[in-house]
Amino acid sequence: MLKPFLRRTAIHQQLRHFTSAYERFASVESFQRYPHGFQVTMSLKEYCDKYKALQSKARSVQDEVSLAGRIMSIRVASKKLVFMDLCNEGQCVQILSEKQYFQGKENNVMEEFHQIHESLRRGDIIGVTGFPGKSAKGELSIIPRKLEILAPCTQPFPNDKYGIKNPDIRFRMRYLDLLVNRDVRSIFETRAKVVRSIRNYLESRGFLEVETPMLFASAGGATAEPFVTKSRALGNDLYIRIAPELFLKQLVIGGFNRVFEIGKVFRNEGIDATHNPEFTICEFYQAYADYETLMQTAEEMLSEIVKSVTGTAILKFPASAECDANEESVEIDFTPPFRRLSICPTLEKALGEPLPDLESDCAAQKLLNHCHTHGINCPQPHTVPRLLDRLIGHFIEPMCIHPTFVYNHPKCMSPLAKDHRQFKGLTERFELFVAGKELCNAYTELNDPDIQRERFEAQLENKERGDREAHQMDEDYCKALEYGLPPTGGFGIGIDRLVMLLTGKHHIRESILFPAMRPIETEHSNTLDNGESTHV
Numbered sequence: 052m053l054k055p056f057l058r059r060t061a062i063h064q065q066l067r068h069f070t071s072a073y074e075r076f077a078s079v080e081s082f083q084r085y086p087h088g089f090q091v092t093m094s095l096k097e098y099c100d101k102y103k104a105l106q107s108k109a110r111s112v113q114d115e116v117s118l119a120g121r122i123m124s125i126r127v128a129s130k131k132l133v134f135m136d137l138c139n140e141g142q143c144v145q146i147l148s149e150k151q152y153f154q155g156k157e158n159n160v161m162e163e164f165h166q167i168h169e170s171l172r173r174g175d176i177i178g179v180t181g182f183p184g185k186s187a188k189g190e191l192s193i194i195p196r197k198l199e200i201l202a203p204c205t206q207p208f209p210n211d212k213y214g215i216k217n218p219d220i221r222f223r224m225r226y227l228d229l230l231v232n233r234d235v236r237s238i239f240e241t242r243a244k245v246v247r248s249i250r251n252y253l254e255s256r257g258f259l260e261v262e263t264p265m266l267f268a269s270a271g272g273a274t275a276e277p278f279v280t281k282s283r284a285l286g287n288d289l290y291i292r293i294a295p296e297l298f299l300k301q302l303v304i305g306g307f308n309r310v311f312e313i314g315k316v317f318r319n320e321g322i323d324a325t326h327n328p329e330f331t332i333c334e335f336y337q338a339y340a341d342y343e344t345l346m347q348t349a350e351e352m353l354s355e356i357v358k359s360v361t362g363t364a365i366l367k368f369p370a371s372a373e374c375d376a377n378e379e380s381v382e383i384d385f386t387p388p389f390r391r392l393s394i395c396p397t398l399e400k401a402l403g404e405p406l407p408d409l410e411s412d413c414a415a416q417k418l419l420n421h422c423h424t425h426g427i428n429c430p431q432p433h434t435v436p437r438l439l440d441r442l443i444g445h446f447i448e449p450m451c452i453h454p455t456f457v458y459n460h461p462k463c464m465s466p467l468a469k470d471h472r473q474f475k476g477l478t479e480r481f482e483l484f485v486a487g488k489e490l491c492n493a494y495t496e497l498n499d500p501d502i503q504r505e506r507f508e509a510q511l512e513n514k515e516r517g518d519r520e521a522h523q524m525d526e527d528y529c530k531a532l533e534y535g536l537p538p539t540g541g542f543g544i545g546i547d548r549l550v551m552l553l554t555g556k557h558h559i560r561e562s563i564l565f566p567a568m569r570p571i572e573t574e575h576s577n578t579l580d581n582g583e584s585t586h587v
Contacts, residue, residue, distance in 0.1 A: 082167075082200055089178040089201055092117045095142035098183070099191060107189040110182065117180045118144065118193055119201065121230065122173055123211055130161075133168045137179060137193070141236050146179060147192035154196040167198055173211075174204030174230075222560055223568055239564060241360060242550045246313060248356045249333050249544075258309040258335055263298035265291060265315070269525050272296030272467070274436070275318040276519040278328075291317040296467065296541060297528045299336045300496060304536050311335035313546070320520075324558045325488055328567050331546040340540035341495040342479040346456055348542065349483055349491055350387035353454065357385045360553050368486050372557035380555075381452060383486060389454040392447060395461070395477070401446040409435055409461050409476060418442065432517035436464045451484030458482075460494075466506040466522050467541075468494035485552055493542040500532035 093101070098118060105111065120139030127133050131150035136143050148168065155163035171177070181195035209215050209231045221228040221235075228235050250260065268287065270277035272294030282289050295312045302310050313333045320326055337344070354364050367380040399405050407417040418438035422429045427445045429438060439461060447457055458481035459471060468478035480494035497503050507529070510522035550562035560566040 082170075086199065086201060089119050089199060090117055091119050091178070095120060095137070095139050095144050098144060098193070099142060102183040103191055105183060105185045105191065107185050108187055110184040110194065112182050114182050115180065115196075116183065116193065117178060119178045120144075120176070121204075122171060122175045122177060125171060125173060127168075130165065135171070137177070141233065141240075145186065145190050145192040147184060147186055147194050148198070149194060152181070152194050152196055167200075170200075171198075172204060172208070174206070174208035175200060176202040176204070218560070219568075222566055225564055238550065238554045238556070238562060241554050242546070242562060244360050245356060245550055245553065246546060248359050249352070249546075250313065252352050252355060253309075253311045253333075253335055256309070258311045258337075259307055261299070261302060261307070261310050261312055262314070263292075263295040263302075263312060267292065269523050269527075271522055271525045271528065273316075273318070274466075274520045274522065275320060278317050278319050293318050294332070294543070295334055296543070297525060299334055300536060300539065300541065301528070301531045303336050303338050303539050304531050304534055308338040308537075309335070322567055322569075325548060325551075327547065327559050327563055330559070330563070332543050333546060334541065334543040336496070336539055336541045338537045338539050341538065342458070342481055342493060342540060345493045345540045345542050346389075346458075346481060349456075349493065350389055350454075353483075354385045354387055356549075357553065366553065367555070368552065369555050369557070381486070383552075384453055389456055389483070390451075391456045391458060392450065393459045394443060394447065394457060395459065397447055397450075397457075398442055402442075409439075409463055432513075434513045434516055434518050434521075435461075436513065437518065439464055448484055448487050448489075451487055454483060454485050454490075456481045456483055462506075463509070465494060466510050467497055467503075469497045470502075488548055488552075489545075490548055490552070491542065491544045493540065496536065496539040496541050498532060498536035498539065500529045503532055504529050 093116060095118060098116065102111065102114075118137060118139075120137040120143075122135050123138045123143065124136040125133065126135070133146075133148040135146040135148065137146050138144075148164075150161060150164045153160060153164045178199040178201050179193055179195045180197040180199075181193050184192050184194045186192055209227060211231060214232045215221050215224075215228055221232070254260070266280070266282075266289040268289060270290035270293050272292070273296065275293045277290040277293050280289050280291060281287075294316055295314065299310055299312060311333060312335075314331065315329055316332055317329050318326075319328065322328065337348075340348075357366060358364055364385045366383045366385065368383050370379045370381055395406055402421055407414045415433050415435050415438060418435060419429060419433050421427075422438060422441055422445075425445060427441050429441050443457065451457065459474065459477045460468070460480040460482075462468075462470065462476055462478050465478040465480045468480040471477040471479050478494060480492075482489050483491035483493075497506065504524075507522055507524045511524060513521040514523075547559050547562045551557070551559060554562065556562060
């Protein structure tokens with residue numbers, strides 16, 4: 052392990068090396084410091100599609116093209132022949148740089164060819180003007196007549212062979228992660244497909260996409276602790292939204308029978324493999340629907356999304372974060388119908404006895420005893436909803452590998468859901484779990500303003516007991532309900548977790564471009580996996 056001083060010295064030596072490489076561009080007459088632009092005639096993908104049929108050793112001298120990208124490797128064959136890999140947007144093209152085709156001053160071509168190639172480094176962004184051809188081995192290439200340095204890389208560039216494995220560097224310096232670890236780019240291309248598929252599905256069924264406030268005077272729509280900020284203009288505290296639910300239901304009251312929103316929500320909660328304080332959800336609300344309708348919608352929508360993104364309804368998910376999906380994986384079948392588990396009967400079977408009356412004064416203590424018996428950790432406060440959630444997480448969630456509806460939640464867990472039409476003390480709510488993780492949450496919406504006020508008041512009691520995630524009273528929403536919310540079904544799905552599932556990732560940070568990171572207490576350096584160091 053290098054001492055801090057020696058580490059810093061090594062870093063400074065590397066930076067001097069890369070800075071001097073940039074300074075050498077000054078000796079190249081064609082060099083222009085950070086040019087304003089470069090006229091690209093086609094993308095690398097378009098280039099490959101157009102010229103892939105060329106024969107080995109072919110030279111299409113009459114076709115002049117201009118490409119741009121980043122140098123990912125340099126291989127010097129001789130003084131008159133240099134190979135480079137030019138990459139951009141996930142596509143690579145070989146540069147076959149031959150002195151005989153290079154354009155420079157008549158009496159100085161060799162020197163200029165040598166100067167510019169000696170100055171280039173891995174990571175430099177360049178523009179190439181030349182013509183198509185193929186190498187003797189049949190690899191499609193561009194043979195340059197002219198090379199332009201568009202933006203030099205003056206920092207140590209990670210080794211392409213090893214990539215970057217250190218997660219701290221990967222997530223803090225996502226730009227490097229995307230450049231070096233090529234599979235990372237495909238995750239976010241898949242994410243874009245997922246969002247597009249959800250939007251297309253809903254719009255094709257008559258849903259209108261809307262936008263609702265990020266900041267408001269009260270926080271509601273989910274069981275979560277909000278972030279709080281202060282408005283100088285209004286002179287009061289504002290909450291950053293934890294869910295768009297209450298606004299979307301007000302739009303249903305206002306006559307929009309089918310609405311949806313895809314956007315960010317913010318919850319002041321822990322950071323772990325499935326939680327990030329800032330994440331993306333899609334919520335939609337459908338008038339005259341109930342939770343049975345939404346279960347059918349969930350089955351249809353998710354099976355369509357999985358098929359459109361992966362090409363099949365059967366998904367291979369790695370058994371652990373260390374496993375490759377092709378080596379050791381679990382097959383998850385999204386073919387409808389999905390399995391269903393009713394919460395109370397399933398818990399009672401696991402516990403070997405009936406659940407207590409959840410509205411009784413002794414309910415919390417009895418549930419806590421069950422948790423202690425089975426070694427389930429339960430932080431304070433010990434409210435009935437929190438204890439039930441812990442029991443569900445311990446006994447039911449691990450059973451949900453294939454898509455499983457966990458449904459008929461107790462009323463105390465669902466302050467915005469409608470009472471079950473058959474079973475007292477329960478609500479018409481379901482959560483969809485896949486691979487042991489919650490993916491969706493939905494219910495028949497509570498539309499009785501008097502009962503809604505009672506539910507909010509019960510939540511205030513939990514808040515007084517120390518539950519910071521309990522709902523606040525929202526009188527404006529209750530007043531809106533008094534104008535009449537039609538029978539409505541509401542549905543929410545986490546985009547980040549869905550992308551995790553479809554890309555075989557076990558940590559939510561892998562599916563978010565810039566995840567939340569714990570602060571660095573003091574400036575330090577990290578070592579890239581090729582032995583190079585960089586500040587983060």
